[in-house]
Amino acid sequence: MxxxxxxxxxxxxxxxxxxxxxxxxxxxxxxxxxxxxxxxxxxxxxxxxxxxxxxxxxxxxxxxxxxxxxxxxxxxxxxxxxxxxxxxxxxxxxxxxxxxxxxxxxxxxxxxxxxxxMRFHPGVASLREALDSIGEPHFARAHYGNYLPAMRADGDYRKLYCAHASEGGGVIYDAIHEMDYLCSFFGQATGCAGTFGRIGTLDIDVEDWASIVLTHATGMRSSIHLDYLRNPKSRGCEIVGTQGTILWESLGKAPEACRVTFADSKSRKTLFESAGIDTNQPYLDMAKNFTALVDGGVTDDDRLASVDDGAHVVALAETCKQSLGSSVALGAEFSREASHSCNR
Missing domain, CATH: 3.40.50.720 (NAD(P)-binding Rossmann-like Domain)
Incomplete structure (x- = not known):
């Protein structure tokens, strides 16, 4: 190939x-x-x-x-x-x-x-595998925070594309992964609301903080917190259901400690834990999956985002940046899978 x-x-x-x-x-x-x-x-x-x-x-x-x-x-x-x-x-x-x-x-x-x-990240993958264990999901809370000056240790953060509006920067577009994997779990969103701004002292002309709420077609709600201010880097997601809660927590970068747990009223167990995951492995797994798909060695699966998936999260990000805190309904053309049931 x-x-x-x-x-x-x-x-x-x-x-x-x-x-x-x-x-x-x-x-x-x-x-x-x-x-x-x-x-x-x-x-x-x-x-x-x-x-x-x-x-x-x-x-x-x-x-x-x-x-x-x-x-x-x-x-x-x-x-x-x-x-x-x-x-x-x-x-x-x-x-x-x-x-x-x-x-x-x-x-x-x-x-x-x-x-x-990020769909190949062990945290997200473990959440996906555990969705059945929590019954009917009520809501999810995802977060991503990474201090921008620490993002590239070998360079000036002010030269990064994500620091400039003219280059499509800002934490909403840069951290679009959270919207992507949540929609892969619970179906495309039919509406969103958000607030965002530049609340820190970084020398950038884009938002360094955002809070977003998605409404999925199933009635499921997902909230997302994003920022360029948190040090050390942190990422994770909590999903609450009728029969329990699953929680992914990642902390740090090189090494990134990662843990996923399940808990209900009677017990708590660890589903995945690593003191330092290989942060390149999700990219490598994605490359192998894509290559095998092109070569005919595997059938398609929803870990590889489609064009519809990619277009949908762009519409979400744009709508969130335009809504300024007001709930906005999305056009049907960006919710082609609006009737998609929860992927549990």
Whole structure:
């Protein structure tokens, strides 16, 4: 299997290494010749200066890992020119652009998926496996917090894309994973409300804090807290049901301690625990799953986010940023699975 990775930033390098580890022959593309050649040397990949050169190599699949505003234009150029396409999250920063891409992708023979590495995280995976144990779910509370200056220890946080509105930054779009995995659990959301702002002293022009409430078609409620202020990094989710509660708690980064527990009125048990998980493993598992799907070795599963999934969470994020605290109903075109029952 031949795979081209477009973009040689930190996430592009990660994808290059992981798709090579998944058994693919990898090539990288970047307009910056120095960064492109360095990425090729570090990962053992081929290097191409242009997309046309890379396509002449006849790749089977492509991974788009460039700034958000280029995701859809590149994806449109690649449809029907590769067998499969994996697009970094978020799919785009515009619900309208996401809808147009949805429509075009449905007419294409190219298999398209959106990066969903958190669905492969042991915390999220353990929650998914334990959903049956809590009976009918009432509500979920998810959170993510990571002090922005500590996000890249080797660089100035003010140079990161997530620090700038013009580059699609802000914690809502950056931490779109929480909305994604909750919708994969409980079905797409039919409405949301949110409040957000810049409440810290970071030198950024985007929100560093957000609180969001989703209403799923089943009546299930999910609340999400996101921030760039918490030190050390923390991530997790609590899901409360008629027969018990499951709780995922992750703390720290390199190492990241992770624990998932189940509790009811009579007992408590640990479902998963690690003092230091391999934080690259979810990305590698996703690369292996996607490669096997393209190669026909496995059937599709909902751990790989579809274009509809990717477009839906973009609509949610956009709606939350526009609602300013008021509950807003989402259009039917972004709730194509509104009748989807809870995935338990």
């Amino acid at each position: 031949k795979c081209i990775v477009i973009g040689c930033g930190s996430i592009g390098l990660r994808h290059s290494r992981n798709f090579a580890a998944a058994g693919c022959e990898v090539a990288v593309i970047d307009q910056d010749a120095v960064r492109r050649d360095q990425a090729a040397q570090e990962t053992g990949a081929r290097a191409f200066a242009t997309l046309d050169e890379a396509l002449a190599w006849q790749p089977d699949m492509a991974v788009i890992a460039v700034p958000h505003r280029f995701h859809v234009p590149l994806a449109l150029e690649l449809l029907d020119r590769v067998r499969a396409l994996l697009i970094e999250k978020p799919l785009t920063l515009s619900a309208n652009e996401a809808k147009r891409f949805q429509d075009r992708a449905q007419q294409s023979d190219t298999l398209v998926r959106v990066v969903s590495n």
